Amino acid sequence: MPLTPLSAARQAAFDAIAPAAPERVPLLDAQGRFLAAPVTASRSLPGCDNSAMDGWAVRAEETQGATRDRPARLRVTGTVFAGGLPTTSLQPGAAARVFTGAPLPPGADAVVRQEAARPTQDGAFVDVFITVPPGNDVRRAGEEVVAGTPLFGAGLRVSAAVLGVLASLGATDVWVRPAPRVAVLATGDELVPPGAPALPHQVYESNLVLVAALAREAGADIRQLTRARDDEAALREALTRLAPQVDVLITTGGASVGDKDLVKRVLTALGARFFVDGVALKPGKPVAVARLGDAAVVVLPGNPGAATVAFDQLARPLLLKHQGVLETRRRVRAHLSEARHKQAGLTYLITTTLEARDGLAPRAVLRPQGAGQILQNVHGEGWALLPPGRADFAEGDLVDVELFDRPTFTSVGPQA
Numbered sequence: 131m132p133l134t135p136l137s138a139a140r141q142a143a144f145d146a147i148a149p150a151a152p153e154r155v156p157l158l159d160a161q162g163r164f165l166a167a168p169v170t171a172s173r174s175l176p177g178c179d180n181s182a183m184d185g186w187a188v189r190a191e192e193t194q195g196a197t198r199d200r201p202a203r204l205r206v207t208g209t210v211f212a213g214g215l216p217t218t219s220l221q222p223g224a225a226a227r228v229f230t231g232a233p234l235p236p237g238a239d240a241v242v243r244q245e246a247a248r249p250t251q252d253g254a255f256v257d258v259f260i261t262v263p264p265g266n267d268v269r270r271a272g273e274e275v276v277a278g279t280p281l282f283g284a285g286l287r288v289s290a291a292v293l294g295v296l297a298s299l300g301a302t303d304v305w306v307r308p309a310p311r312v313a314v315l316a317t318g319d320e321l322v323p324p325g326a327p328a329l330p331h332q333v334y335e336s337n338l339v340l341v342a343a344l345a346r347e348a349g350a351d352i353r354q355l356t357r358a359r360d361d362e363a364a365l366r367e368a369l370t371r372l373a374p375q376v377d378v379l380i381t382t383g384g385a386s387v388g389d390k391d392l393v394k395r396v397l398t399a400l401g402a403r404f405f406v407d408g409v410a411l412k413p414g415k416p417v418a419v420a421r422l423g424d425a426a427v428v429v430l431p432g433n434p435g436a437a438t439v440a441f442d443q444l445a446r447p448l449l450l451k452h453q454g455v456l457e458t459r460r461r462v463r464a465h466l467s468e469a470r471h472k473q474a475g476l477t478y479l480i481t482t483t484l485e486a487r488d489g490l491a492p493r494a495v496l497r498p499q500g501a502g503q504i505l506q507n508v509h510g511e512g513w514a515l516l517p518p519g520r521a522d523f524a525e526g527d528l529v530d531v532e533l534f535d536r537p538t539f540t541s542v543g544p545q546a
């Protein structure tokens with residue numbers, strides 16, 4: 131099968147799964163998930179004019195000219211606490227004791243903080259020491275949100291900030307898409323489980339943790355982490371057992387052309403339908419996307435660096451599609467920190483950090499990178515994209531850098 135160009139492979143992976151049906155869940159269970167329906171403000175915030183300070187509700191004009199030496203003396207006619215209701219409106223010449231969050235009595239249009247006033251000893255009057263303008267220390271009804279305003283679109287990732295707003299509107303639950311159920315299967319005879327002793331020629335199995343963590347960053351609910359030997363019967367058993375339990379099954383290793391690279395062969399024998407098999411991408415070339423029964427299957431190469439890139443470019447969009455969103459990463463143009471030679475037919479993704487420069491495009495500082503290496507990703511800020519159709523890049527050449535942080539998500543599929 132010829133290698134699929136990266137953009138076509140991404141589209142094919144995206145098409146290999148449909149958004150899951152929305153579900154309504156309690157607010158805290160929605161954290162990190164994606165809204166499956168738009169949210170409109172069901173009430174105004176604040177719901178009524180209220181005091182921003184502990185102090186005195188007044189008519190602003192009656193404080194005109196007030197100073198510490200020449201205070202404005204007002205008659206005290208009531209107290210309002212947060213959550214209480216004023217029993218009377220404020221008459222001319224009067225002030226009401228108010229606390230932070232208390233509704234303003236009708237007739238009052240400003241608040242004087244208690245530090246700027248002093249009640250008389252009998253409490254019948256209060257002396258105001260400052261001149262305040264109308265609206266002083268008042269939070270206006272609807273100043274943050276007016277009831278009926280569209281607030282959030284479908285596809286927004288539910289953060290702590292989003293949850294706070296939903297709770298402040300009185301919501302207890304919200305429409306989101308379920309987290310995809312994911313199993314990860316690491317294959318390879320040479321792998322030693324972490325915790326056991328390993329000789330220098332042996333390799334600790336690290337892809338289960340790596341891929342499970344990457345999948346969780348993409349919203350997955352990890353159900354199974356399993357290892358299997360490079361053996362047809364063992365692979366057949368693991369694949370047929372895991373696939374029916376999950377929405378997405380991710381394998382690592384055994385994806386290439388070696389004598390023991392059996393994963394694709396076994397999947398084919400089990401009747402899997404392939405959407406992608408081999409991508410013009412480095413690292414990550416052997417990656418494949420298939421369906422086995424109702425599960426999407428992503429076959430990642432065993433090299434951890436290659437698995438990271440292949441996951442990022444194909445498994446991540448697929449997991450996000452299940453959650454009803456398409457991710458768009460920000461891109462910047464940057465000057466390469468060093469020359470690179472590459473295979474002309476492939477897209478190279480190189481972990482990079484960015485150095486800002488006054489008045490110039492930033493410098494993309496390329497990290498040393500091999501398909502088996504992953505240390506470079508710890509501080510990586512994005513991928514320098516070296517596009518196909520070209521083999522040589524010089525120091526200083528301008529390339530696109532796909533940034534990891536602050537992506538945007540747009541809703542795909544029917545909403546709740």
Ligand SMILES: Nc1nc2c(c(=O)[nH]1)N[C@H]1C(S)=C(S)[C@@H](COP(=O)(O)OP(=O)(O)OC[C@H]3O[C@@H](n4cnc5c(N)ncnc54)[C@H](O)[C@@H]3O)O[C@H]1N2
Nearest residue numbers: 316318333335336337383384385386391415431432433436
């Ligand atoms: N003749 C060719 N050889 C290879 C080709 C090719 O086109 N022709 N492709 C190469 C590419 S590209 C990659 S990437 C690797 C990936 O191959 P596999 O997916 O079959 O991976 P393995 O052979 O099983 O392992 C590769 C490497 O990664 C280590 N590994 C595997 N699993 C884990 C794990 N769970 N934790 C940590 N490390 C793991 C493994 O020990 C090997 O060192 O194939 C090239 N070969």
Ligand code: MOO
Nearest residue numbers: 413414415436501
């Ligand atoms: O392209 Mo492989 O995935 O790098 O070594």
